[in-house]
Amino acid sequence: MEFAFILLAFACGFGAKLLGLPTLIGYLAAGFVLNYLGFESTDNLQNLANLGITLMLFSIGLKLNVQDLLKKEVWLGSISHTLLWVTVVNLTLTALTYFGLSVFADLDFYTHCLLAFSLSFSSTVCIVKILEESGEIRTRHGKLAIGVLVMQDIVAVLFLVIATGKAPTVWAPLLIVLFFIKPLWAKILEIVGHGELLVLTGFMLALGGYQLFELVGIKGDLGALVIGMIIATHVKSAEMSKALMSFKDLFLIGFFLTIGFSALPTLDLLITALLLCLFIPIKFVIFFKLFLMLKLRARTSYLASLVLSNYSEFGLIVVALLVSLGWLAAHWLVIFALAVSFSFVVTGLVYKTSHNQYTRYKEALKHFEKPVRLKEDIYVQPAGAQIIVVGLGRVGKGAYSSLNSMVGGKVWGMDADPIRIRRLKEQGFQAMVGDGEDVDLWENMDLSNIELVLLALPSIEDICNITEQLKHANYIGKIASIARYEDEIQPLLDAGSDKVFNFFTEAGMGFAEESLRLLPTINTVEKD
Structure with a gap:
């Protein structure tokens, strides 16, 4: 069965490549085709998907400077966007209910807020893959987008703690010790050399951080991110990131396939998902205006807003939780999976020509810039x-x-x-x-x-x-x-x-x- 997954993933990814599309679009299509053909997701595929996400977050940590998160354009931009987005989308959903769209008829005000909150997150998997493929993960707009994603992950962890009532254990404060044993990590990295032991060390650190945070009642993916951030300043962090890249990309194929396995759509659910995708330009406009208000350049604001304009796989987790609590009907999980998939396709296609877009419209876009420049933009x-x-x-x-x-x-x-x-x-x-x-x-x-x-x-x-x-x-x-x-x-x-x-x-x-x-x-x- 796994061979069928690999074969179709290759065929669809290869087809997307021939059409000039991002390969992740092909992997998404492969998941839906496999689902349509009657295949079901396996534990092995799910484990590969989870491992890919863990390695991805660890790799992000390896490239992340903690000081970047403390910049106003990152933390204030992220929080402000969430608040504005939830307000705008909630009002829009309420209006759609008022006009008699049946799919929204059974949702009350609080459910609208939770659904809007689920749509507020941007996809870490999709964005990181696009930025890495375009070589822009360390650019000004790339680092801004990654910083916003990390802030969203922190908000996500807080939400899960509140919604599930699962608080971290009393041992959680001991995680601070990880920062004090940084010299030990540095010594280990110096000794392991440059071969397969360096790759194995990366796996050990990523999975070890995941398990350690899970043991104290905190989302494990956040642990992989934190461990990566701790050793990010080491001279071997870039080499380790490159060594893990192929493994991460391969395992993430499993993640894109699992989205297609989530459910098969009906026509009504498909139309609803497409309707939710009509909100994506609103997400772009809010990000763009906020970044400009925070004195970022038009180009940085445009490119960062463009790549952040999609829905997140974390939204699937939130919607699944809402379904399990009885706050949403089960068909919303299908709708959201489709909306996330469509948003990946939109981002992959639109961002491919992002630089030419900015060149074409830069004179109009630069009219919105603030006259004062941030230090990084001089x-x-x-x-x-x-x-x-x-x-x-x-x-x-x-x-x-x-x-x-x-x-x-x-x-x-x-x-x-x-x-x-x-x-x-x-x-x-x-x-x-x-x-x-x-x-x-x-x-x-x-x-x-x-x-x-x-x-x-x-x-x-x-x-x-x-x-x-x-x-x-x-x-x-x-x-x-x-x-x-x-x-x-x-x-x-x-x-x-x-x-x-x-x-x-x-x-x-x-x-x-x-x-x-x-x-x-x-x-x-x-x-x-």
Whole structure:
């Protein structure tokens, strides 16, 4: 039976890929098809889904800075959105009941509030997957979206405690000890090395945090998130996150399949779910207006609001609880599962062209900005730069060091991760925080003296987007980019790169050339 799940998940995911859609849409479709064909979810599939969510939250923790949660745009934006959303949706549902829509006729005021509350959450699984696939999880808008999701998770845990009457045990305060044994975590990570033991350590920490929080009566997923946050400052946190990524993505396929197994819809339930999806633009508008009021830039507000405009898998948990308590009829679980699925599809499709959307409408959107800029949103001018290296991972950092040894202070580095930039500055790098896909950044930068931009990024989509933004900013210099695979070279050239280097081929050639210098007696063959 599990083979049938894998086969159909592959077929639907592959089909979505061919159509240019996010693969998660294919996995959602596979779940509904399997349900229609009479298959049922298994314990193994559910365990894989749960493991995927746990690893995902642990991975979020590894990339999360606690100080980000203390920013006003995160905690105040999240709480304000929940209150405004519940008010607006509750009034709308009441109006729909007044106009005689039968599906809402049996719901009273308090049930409307609870249903609106269930719809207020955004999907951690969907959003993180979209941001990771687009390489934007460490960007300004990506970190803002993740911060809002974490705040929503905290609210979710509090709600479950109140609704179920299940309070944490008297041992829960002892969890504070986890922060004081941080040096122990650091020592363990230093010893485990870089191989399979590092991956096993990640599993141990994620599942250990889950079980520990469950033992004291707190939602286990929150434990995985907290443990990740504790070790996030360690130098190996990024390496561990990358090592766990494939496992996490594979297990999360089980989660998307389980949504399809939740129930089969009737036409009435399908229409109701689509009706609930009509509220998604309202969610976007509320987020967008709130972020602007909190002095965020229009681009940051637009992209963060766009990716947050969906419904959450946690809403299924809330609705299931309301059904078990007799506050909602059982068919609402089907409606909500459909609405969540549809919202994933909407976000996946709409966010795919988000940067081009902003470029098209940015003049209108920027009219809503506040004149005062937050500290993180003030542009830095790379003084004296003639070369900019975008993306300061291993490849970009190596490129920067080589160029710096040749041209000195004429080279600057740029990366969207402020923590990485801070560390590199301490090492003497000329580096600035910046998202290369931000057309505002390029348009506000003096590009007249910039002769070369190197795009050392892992995602071909990111490189193509940045090339497009440079064109919009009237950049006339040269662009060089990195390709990981042979079939990526031509698309990058077509997008506007003047030179594309195959990462593995060029690394091999460089390795060979450097090694030959050890043998000066060997004559090299001159090419014609």
